[in-house]
Amino acid sequence: MTTETVEYIRYRIPEDRSAEFLSAYTHASAKLAAAPQCVDYELARCEEDFEHYVLRITWTSTEDHLEGFRKSELFPDFLADIRPYIENIEEMRHYKPTAVRGRGAAVPTLFAWAGGAEAFSRLTTVFYEKVLADDLLAPVFEGLAPEHAEHVALWLTEVFGGPPAYSETQGGHGHMVAKHMGRGITEPQRRRWVNLIQDAADEAGLPTDPEFRSAFLAYVEWGTRLAVHFSGPDAKPPTEQPVPVWSWGAAPPYRG
Numbered sequence: 001m002t003t004e005t006v007e008y009i010r011y012r013i014p015e016d017r018s019a020e021f022l023s024a025y026t027h028a029s030a031k032l033a034a035a036p037q038c039v040d041y042e043l044a045r046c047e048e049d050f051e052h053y054v055l056r057i058t059w060t061s062t063e064d065h066l067e068g069f070r071k072s073e074l075f076p077d078f079l080a081d082i083r084p085y086i087e088n089i090e091e092m093r094h095y096k097p098t099a100v101r102g103r104g105a106a107v108p109t110l111f112a113w114a115g116g117a118e119a120f121s122r123l124t125t126v127f128y129e130k131v132l133a134d135d136l137l138a139p140v141f142e143g144l145a146p147e148h149a150e151h152v153a154l155w156l157t158e159v160f161g162g163p164p165a166y167s168e169t170q171g172g173h174g175h176m177v178a179k180h181m182g183r184g185i186t187e188p189q190r191r192r193w194v195n196l197i198q199d200a201a202d203e204a205g206l207p208t209d210p211e212f213r214s215a216f217l218a219y220v221e222w223g224t225r226l227a228v229h230f231s232g233p234d235a236k237p238p239t240e241q242p243v244p245v246w247s248w249g250a251a252p253p254y255r256g
Contacts, residue, residue, distance in 0.1 A: 004039060005062045009055040010091040018050065021085055025055070028081035031074040032057065037064035062094045103247070109161025110215055110246060113253055114206050117163075120156045124149040127200035136192045140183060158243045159219060166243060173241040177230050185231040190224045211253055219246045 013021045025043055032038045039058035046052035059065040069075055103109065114120065128149045131137045141148075154166040155176060170176075197220055202208070206216070229235060 003061045005059050005065070005094045005096055007055075007057045007059060007065065007094050008091065009057075009089060011053040011055070011085060011088050012051050012090055013053060013085065013088050015050055018045075021053070024081050024085065028078050031078035031081075035069050035072065035074055036060075037068040037072075059094075065094070103161075107248070108253060110212065110248065111157055111160040111162035113212055114160065114216075117153070117157055119204065119206055120153045120160075120162075121150070122204040123156070123197075123200055123206060124153040126204045127197050128152075130196045130200055131193075134192060134196065136189055137196070140185065140189060155243070159223075159246050160216075161245055161247070164243070173243050174238055176243075177226070177238055180227045180231045181235065181237065182233075183231040184233070185228045187228065190228050193224055194220055211248065215246060215249050218249060 011021070022043075029041065029043075032041045037060050039060060041055070041057045043053060043055045046054075057065075059069070111117075111120075128141070128144070131141055132144065151166070151170060154169070158164050158166045166176075194217075198217065201213075201216065207213070230238075
């Protein structure tokens with residue numbers, strides 16, 4: 001479970017003070033943006049009753065908020081900006097996120113944008129044909145099981161927001177990591193893997209828009225670097241973890 005905590009501060013601000021309140025928080029937010037303990041923040045105003053506001057701040061942990069940010073050099077200036085509105089606070093509490101979370105259909109998953117399960121099946125089929133013909137990577141995959149490409153397709157499907165078939169049939173993140181233990185993957189081999197899967201993505205007809213490809217490559221870089229780490233001689237198996245789910249990151253899906 002994540003250590004992050006979400007602080008909600010609910011305000012009731014008279015309408016004749018709303019402009020000054022928003023101005024004060026615009027100024028105060030610079031301190032939140034500069035705080036290493038602050039993950040993100042958002043101030044929302046009620047549509048049904050304009051006097052109600054909710055400030056949501058995600059902290060790296062409750063302790064980091066109370067012992068880190070509040071005792072930092074940033075806090076006195078932050079407090080000075082919002083002090084006139086403390087008496088208008090109706091609630092100020094920390095909440096822990098639960099496992100009930102996800103994305104709505106308004107923003108498609110990377111899985112759906114790519115073309116679904118068929119797209120990832122095409123990708124891994126083309127990719128492993130390239131791998132087995134490559135002089136640098138073929139030795140790493142010697143004796144490759146016939147179902148390996150299919151399993152990797154299930155893995156990528158789940159990573160990019162599709163059905164959790166890999167978790168249900170193979171295991172979680174630890175199961176995938178275990179397959180790399182002791183293999184001694186080198187940096188040149190990792191780089192070749194990255195290049196070949198990008199070539200395979202082109203040949204398999206995956207979307208070429210920069211928003212999708214930047215997210216796709218971000219995962220490939222993250223995943224292959226973990227593979228190199230866990231394939232090393234001193235690596236220790238990680239604790240069992242769920243399959244990571246990748247999203248769009250900085251760039252949302254392109255809308256033409």
